Amino acid sequence: MQGQVAGDDAGGAGSPSRRRESSAAARLVRGPIIVGAGPSGLAVAATLSRHAVPFTVLERSDGIADLWTNRTYDRLRLHLPKVFCELPHARFPADFPTYPTKHDFLRYLRSYAARFAVAPLFGRTVTCARYDAEASLWRVTAVSSSSTAAGGGAAAETTTETEYVSPWLVVASGENAEVVVPTVKGRERFGGEVLHSSTYRSGERFKGMRVLVVGCGNSGMEMCLDLCEHGAMPFMSVRSGVHVLPREMFGASTFGIAMKLLRWLPIKMVDRLLLLVARMVLGDTEKHGLRRPKLGPLEIKNVTGKSPVLDVGAWSFIKSGNIKIVPEVESFTGSNGVRFVNGDEMAFDSVIFATGYRSNVPCWLKDDGELFTEDGKAKAEQPSDDDRWRGPNGLYRVGFSGQGLLGAGADALRAAADIAGRWQAEVAAAVAGAKVSSASV
Template sequence: MGSCKEHEEEQAKCVWVQGPIIVGAGPSGLAVAASLSKHVIPSVILEKSDCIASLWQQKTYDRLKLHLPKQFCELPHMGFPEDFPKYPTKHQFVSYMESYASHFKIKPRFNQTVQSAEFDSASGFWRVRTQDSEYISRWLIVATGENAEPVIPEIFGIEKFHGRIAHTSAYKSGSDFRNQRVLVVGCGNSGMEVSLDLCRYNAVPHMVVRNTVHVLPREMLGFSTFGVAVALVKWLPLKLVDKILLLIANLTIGNTDRLGLRRPKTGPIELKNATGKTPVLDVGALSQIKSGKIKVMKGVKEITRNGSRFMDGQEKEFDSIILATGYKSNVPTWLKGCDFFSKEGMPKTPFPNGWKGENGLYTVGFSRRGLLGTASDAVKIAKDVADQWRTNTKECRNSWNSHIILLKQS
């Protein structure tokens, strides 16, 4: 491979990183940087935006709260403040992450969009290029996570629609849609919560439910549904745990099939582990569906100038369309020459071993197990790097110096 000067006409500067390069300053990137600091290992975080946790700060709606109790959402080595509620708000979670970064003296390099990252087998280093620099290290930690970019579906006729179209990443509050008829495409946690929020502003949401979906109460018998599942899985087979969860759900929230929310044949936890599809934890949307304030619609056949035609033959007019269609990984767009990730941008190696690749490549935030999985993987990565750091310190330094000379001459 050529030198940095040969890579870029404007002679992008080379930055030699003694510890790992971490791509992404969300919860995953912060967690692994903090875990490395506990082993006194430096790192450099490259972040494309101008702040930490940009998804939380810039692309989430105002009323968002953590869906799980705070004890399941803590980052390693530092818990939430004791006075935080059981389900912290978006703003509380952001303040927690800012305190976390400050406590561990984490200072990401902002406005550094990674254009490519590739392992140089000749030198044994990762070369990570941004718009103005090339960073070089023995280790690369991919921390951009499962939710890096919005998913914008192709819907026939959508270009004809005369009203406003927005992904939930741009949705802040139902106040922007007051008194409107709104088509919400998607029935996951975001689709449910956006529909609920719209009701608060006298809007009339029509929520599209194209596929099957598991809806569970956020709490069962006074305990977090997720907490109950975690406890039961330690002692019982997964399929039995799913049967118990669905039994309690049917007793507490009723048969959701009658509301147009058909359940998958596979249980909620088994489905989550296999596909990453998260069950919806109800925070009030079901009652609005039962009352008729949220209309459940079947799949969209076509978007028209004034509204939508549906698969069941209905046609309705709408003022706005909100795409609650989720997010996806963006790793395939910038990680080159590596087959560790699938074309969807997820590790091919199944959980619990998807955190480590070859040649010093690591991933955090891709376990499909939320922040709990992120924390676990961050600790594993830091320990693995620390083992190499301690046992090969002298050898690594000599190799480092010789490779720097070779790279400068290449």
């Protein structure tokens, strides 16, 4: 089964009742340009605000945190305790649960943006960002659209292409900008519903249905749990090994325990301890079809970026057989059939691809300063590399460390402090120049 990225719909010629116009403009902005109004972009903007540095945030959707707002299922909660998910300068409200719901988190983010006066320019899709070496400036092109009534009842769609110009560019568009949907042979013959997890909201409408969930990460596991609780019959397709850990050990967060142990012990030893306790709590996952990788959960996270699954209830349904584990999908065989790589075939009413997302940075960033790989991920560095967030020519990346919200917050603090220092130096130079000019008159 080959992986394929599902990108934006380019669209066709459009309805005859609509006509398209375009205009172009250029805009020199004060302070840095921040691409993305998710948690990473908000964290950078808030920190710049505290440094009294102006900024411009460009966001392609119509609101902050588009992923959390529009592409997550209803029952989603933060998988880590709230103390590990706070953005810089603002704690979660005391009345929030230890693991906030997605609605709690969105309320927190909206309050955060309001508190630090972060007002993104929404509906701006960045199509190109290039460094102008001659002018020592970043030129960022963004497209926005608006519709107005026209003569004869036809709607006129005006597309505005604006070039934003600044000495600094912060890439905060995230590791989860575009959905990834595998290419599966025979998909066009499948008569049931096929969807990506980004459009799944609840298992309620799947009651009584046989549903194949492709992918065994945190989202795939939790959707299987949700389907079970709504009376569906979920099957989870597992392609490779996966580490399943209890969300809590000895009454404390597994992640929190791991972070404390890493202060004193090497990562391989911490992995051994985590797996020992996981086996005591969960039992042997391989007996139920979930083979563990050779590398430990923390080590594989460092090497590949793949997070272990923190169980929130699905494991008990797997052990009871209510969630059935099946092999990797080989092809669709007919109106409702799916063939697996071991040759078995089964019939399903629906298929959900819980196959994740990817970065879209390579589509628009033309001068990446060797900060990104060809597929838009952060280039690997040593954990001790304190400059992983900074590139040449005033380029920064935030939210690509693979360390979740905690890592994004840390990089936001560093990037904003660096920009603030450069901004203040420019302001001081401008003031000194103005004094000299005034004295010479």
